[in-house]
Amino acid sequence: MPNANDTSLVEVIDGEPRVSTTTIADKTGNGHRGVIQLVRANLADLESFGRVAFEIAPLQTAGGVQRREVAQLNEQQGTLLITYLKNTPSVRELKLKLVQDFYAMRQMLMEQNKTPALTEDEIVLQALQITNRKVKALEAKVAEDAPKVDYVDTFAADDDKILFRTVASSLDMTEKALRQLLIAKGWIYAEETTRWSEKRQEKVKITRYSEYSHKKLYFYRRLENDAPRFRGEVMWTLKITPAGASAIARLVKNTEVAA
Numbered sequence: 528m529p530n531a532n533d534t535s536l537v538e539v540i541d542g543e544p545r546v547s548t549t550t551i552a553d554k555t556g557n558g559h560r561g562v563i564q565l566v567r568a569n570l571a572d573l574e575s576f577g578r579v580a581f582e583i584a585p586l587q588t589a590g591g592v593q594r595r596e597v598a599q600l601n602e603q604q605g606t607l608l609i610t611y612l613k614n615t616p617s618v619r620e621l622k623l624k625l626v627q628d629f630y631a632m633r634q635m636l637m638e639q640n641k642t643p644a645l646t647e648d649e650i651v652l653q654a655l656q657i658t659n660r661k662v663k664a665l666e667a668k669v670a671e672d673a674p675k676v677d678y679v680d681t682f683a684a685d686d687d688k689i690l691f692r693t694v695a696s697s698l699d700m701t702e703k704a705l706r707q708l709l710i711a712k713g714w715i716y717a718e719e720t721t722r723w724s725e726k727r728q729e730k731v732k733i734t735r736y737s738e739y740s741h742k743k744l745y746f747y748r749r750l751e752n753d754a755p756r757f758r759g760e761v762m763w764t765l766k767i768t769p770a771g772a773s774a775i776a777r778l779v780k781n782t783e784v785a786a
Contacts, residue, residue, distance in 0.1 A: 536621075537628040541657075544632040545580070545599040546625060548608075554621045555612055559595065565611055566598045567781075576603035582664050602629045688747045688766035697772075698779050705775070706736065712778065714742045715765065720758050733757065736765040745771025 536554065537544045548566060552559040566573060573579050580599040585592050600608060605625055612618050695705040709715045715738050724731045735757050738746035747766045754762040767775065 535628045535632065536624055537632045539632065539636070540580070540599055542636075543601060544629055544636070545601055546605040546628075548598045548600070549584075551600075551605065551608065551621065554624075555609075555615070555617050557612065559597075562608075563596055563598060566600075566608060569608070569611060573600070573604045573607060576607070577601055579604060605629075688749065688768060689772055690766060694767050694772050694775055698776060700779070705779075708779070708782065709775070712782075713739060714778075715739065715746065718758070722755055733762075735762060737763075738765065742771075744768065745774050 536550050537546050539545070548562045549559055551557075552562040555562075566579065570579060582597055582599065583594050584597045586595045587593075602625075606622070609618060609622055609625070691705055692702040695702040698705070706715070706717075710717060715736050718735050718737065720733050720735075721730045722733055723729075737748070745768055747768055748763040749766055751762040751764060756762065
């Protein structure tokens with residue numbers, strides 16, 4: 528859909544006026560990496576005005592086409608984000624321009640809603656345009672996830688289950704750190720008990736890890752029927768599915784960016 532005017536900083540995405548973090552970075556003289564980090568750092572505040580729309584967009588560089596994360600912000604989110612920037616002349620100018628552009632875009636959309644219903648050909652054309660944009664976004668996402676997908680294809684077939692230490696090693700972290708991260712994020716939880724060890728002639732602590740119900744797709748419980756019972760139940764070893772390995776890689780990446 529066209530902009531309200533040729534120089535508008537606002538564009539309509541899925542029927543809603545939005546401003547991108549690339550535009551905010553360019554118009555305020557800030558690096559885009561810093562702006563997107565500011566979004567991540569204040570995501571809870573921004574999402575009080577609706578879910579922030581992230582996408583992976585191509586970036587032309589001297590070394591070729593690269594990929595970078597971009598956020599498309601609605602009017603309230605864009606306005607709030609600018610308040611977190613240093614109040615320079617360029618930032619103040621952008622505030623004024625955004626207010627004007629969002630107003631102009633809303634007026635344009637209101638006028639368009641008054642027009643007659645689209646013809647069948649126009650509906651088909653609009654659907655094709657939307658589909659084309661989504662396909663490009665998916666292609667960019669595939670390119671971004673390629674290293675993670677390669678990892679899963681290399682180390683795990685569809686029916687394979689992966690050890691925590693294998694996934695942790697691929698992410699350059701310890702198994703203990705990975706388990707602590709997943710516990711902190713509410714993906715898994717730990718239960719403890721003690722039992723007598725004949726070898727050590729003392730009670731030893733036994734830990735069993737389990738997944739939360741909303742993360743069942745990412746983990747697999749391998750029953751240890753020959754092992755001593757755990758609180759009267761069959762003991763199991765928690766392993767990671769291929770889908771879980773990819774999801775954990777994304778979680779670690781996002782956690783590092785937020786940090």
